[in-house]
Amino acid sequence: MGCIKSKEDKGPAMKYRTDNTPEPISSHVSHYGSDSSQATQSPAIKGSAVNFNSHSMTPFGGPSGMTPFGGASSSFSAVPSPYPSTLTGGVTVFVALYDYEARTTDDLSFKKGERFQIINNTEGDWWEARSIATGKTGYIPSNYVAPADSIQAEEWYFGKMGRKDAERLLLNPGNQRGIFLVRESETTKGAYSLSIRDWDEVRGDNVKHYKIRKLDNGSLLDFLKEGEGKFLKLPQLVDMAAQIADGMAYIERMNYIHRDLRAANILVGDNLVCKIADFGLARLIEDNEYTARQGAKFPIKWTAPEAALYGRFTIKSDVWSFGILLTELVTKGRVPYPGMVNREVLEQVERGYRMPCPQGCPESLHELMKLCWKKDPDERPTFEYIQSFLEDYFTATEPQYQPGDNL
Numbered sequence: 443m444g445c446i447k448s449k450e451d452k453g454p455a456m457k458y459r460t461d462n463t464p465e466p467i468s469s470h471v472s473h474y475g476s477d478s479s480q481a482t483q484s485p486a487i488k489g490s491a492v493n494f495n496s497h498s499m500t501p502f503g504g505p506s507g508m509t510p511f512g513g514a515s516s517s518f519s520a521v522p523s524p525y526p527s528t529l530t531g532g533v534t535v536f537v538a539l540y541d542y543e544a545r546t547t548d549d550l551s552f553k554k555g556e557r558f559q560i561i562n563n564t565e566g567d568w569w570e571a572r573s574i575a576t577g578k579t580g581y582i583p584s585n586y587v588a589p590a591d592s593i594q595a596e597e598w599y600f601g602k603m604g605r606k607d608a609e610r611l612l613l614n615p616g617n618q619r620g621i622f623l624v625r626e627s628e629t630t631k632g633a634y635s636l637s638i639r640d641w642d643e644v645r646g647d648n649v650k651h652y653k654i655r656k657l658d659n660g661s662l663l664d665f666l667k668e669g670e671g672k673f674l675k676l677p678q679l680v681d682m683a684a685q686i687a688d689g690m691a692y693i694e695r696m697n698y699i700h701r702d703l704r705a706a707n708i709l710v711g712d713n714l715v716c717k718i719a720d721f722g723l724a725r726l727i728e729d730n731e732y733t734a735r736q737g738a739k740f741p742i743k744w745t746a747p748e749a750a751l752y753g754r755f756t757i758k759s760d761v762w763s764f765g766i767l768l769t770e771l772v773t774k775g776r777v778p779y780p781g782m783v784n785r786e787v788l789e790q791v792e793r794g795y796r797m798p799c800p801q802g803c804p805e806s807l808h809e810l811m812k813l814c815w816k817k818d819p820d821e822r823p824t825f826e827y828i829q830s831f832l833e834d835y836f837t838a839t840e841p842q843y844q845p846g847d848n849l
Contacts, residue, residue, distance in 0.1 A: 445598035446611055446623045534560055536571070536587040537595045550580030557590060558582065593624070593634075600625045608637040609649040619647075627653060657717060662708035667775035671710070676804070676849040677836060678714055679771045684832035685716040690764060691825040693718075694757050699732060700724050701755055703763040704744045705770040731756050742784040743777070747791050748819060758819035764828065765814025772803045772849060802849040806839045 536558045544551040550571060552558075558571040561579065568581045588594035594601070600608070603625040612621060619641045627633035634654040641647050662682070665671040686708060693700060700721065707720035723740070725732045734740075734753035746762035748754045766778050779787045779797060796815050799808035810831060816822045823831075836843055 444618065444621045446600075446617070446621060535574070535590045536560060537590040538582075538587055539595065540586050542583065542586055544580070548581050550578060550582050552582065558587065596624070598623050602626050604628060605635075605637075605651060608635075608651075612637060612639040612649050613647055624654070630655075632656075655711070657709040657711035657715070659710035659712075661706050661719075662710050662716065663705040663770065663775050665710045666705065666770065669710075672774055674714075674774075675845050676772075676843065679849070680807075680832055680835050682710075682714055682716050683768060683771055684829055684835075686718060686767065687764065687825050687829035687832055689716075689718040690760060691829050693724075693760075694825045697727055698724055699727055699755050699757055700760050700763075701749075702741065702744075703760050704741060704767055705775060708767075725755070727756065743779055743782075743787055746819070747788070747817070750788060751792070756819055757825070758822045761814050761822045761825065761828070762819075764825070765811040768807065768811050768814070769797060769800055772800050772807065774848075776800075802846050804840055804843070807835075 538552050538554050538556045538558070541554050542549075542552050550573060552573060557574040559574060560569050560571050562570040563584070567584050569584050569587075570579065571582045571587075572579045593599050600623050603611075603623070605628060608623060608625060612623065617639055619639055622636060622638040625635050625637065627635045630653065633656075636652040636654055638650050638652070639647065640650050659665045659669055659671075662671070666674075686703075690700070690703070700718070701723040702720055703718070707718070709717045709719045711717065732755045734749070734755060740750060742750055744763045744766045746759035749759040749762075769778055770776065779790075782790065794817070796812055799805055810823075810828070813821075813823050814828075831839070
């Protein structure tokens with residue numbers, strides 16, 4: 443999966459010096475565009491076909507061997523830098539979003555991707571900067587740079603772009619299914635929207651929009667070990683497990699596999715809302731099985747034996763991983779198979795060893811874990827069953843539950 447190239451420069455920005463005498467300009471791409479209704483899109487697109495079965499994935503699921511940036515340019519009017527005058531001191535590292543050719547002897551020419559230290563940002567839209575690569579010092583247009591570690595520096599980020607403009611750009615001829623961009627949400631302040639080009643038999647080429655929300659509690663693993671999760675009792679933990687099973691049941695229905703299901707890859711939001719994350723190893727499966735390439739690396743202690751030993755992945759190997767995740771929940775983040783190294787885990791599991799019931803965990807919940815760890819994948823339950831079991835756990839299975847010291 444690639445992304446639209448968001449920063450293709452059209453020329454230098456409007457120059458305003460202290461005497462307020464502007465120099466002529468040509469239209470150019472500004473990463474921080476004005477109102478998206480004023481944006482115009484160029485039809486120039488570059489891109490390669492996306493291989494959805496690639497084993498080497500980028501963080502957004504695209505094959506790492508491809509040139510990911512699609513090549514469509516966006517023309518915006520020049521705007522002042524969005525960064526306030528709080529950077530004076532020369533310690534913040536910025537990165538160039540576009541190429542720039544100096545127009546005066548005071549300016550600093552640079553290439554896209556070049557990094558700078560900001561020496562003085564009190565000169566309005568023009569900052570004095572030092573190139574880290576060359577050591578040269580000069581003035582740079584502030585709307586041509588962004589903090590190196592910011593979302594604004596990413597190729598796929600478009601800032602204030604409207605839904606219709608995103609669709610128009612993504613649906614340009616030559617763009618492939620899976621190409622994407624990220625923009626500011628039009629409805630929720632501080633949130634983002636992910637727009638992805640897709641295709642289906644009914645609608646043909648179309649764009650799907652996903653709202654991106656920050657989940658402030660971080661990963662489930664950290665939440666259990668270091669956050670408020672340390673104090674949760676069994677009802678809350680079972681509810682979180684049911685939410686994860688619900689998400690995995692959807693993946694099951696869509697004929698996908700996750701292949702990296704563990705507490706570190708679950709995000710926790712307000713009110714203990716859980717969201718499945720990290721789909722870097724996820725695959726669409728055919729014939730109910732996916733065979734991994736030789737040498738692929740997986741988290742051994744969470745991986746089903748048929749997958750770890752022979753590279754055979756199915757949704758039932760995800761079920762195995764879910765059973766391991768249950769132990770993480772009830773032990774508040776303990777590493778599975780304590781005291782064992784990966785090789786020992788593989789050997790012992792192949793001989794029939796299964797983790798014992800964790801301290802304080804009801805035997806009925808441990809029985810569910812053992813169902814998930816059946817040697818024969820076909821004997822493991824579906825996620826639909828697991829979801830139903832957990833949602834009804836305290837009415838159908840443990841109606842007499844009483845809180846203990848830990849759970």
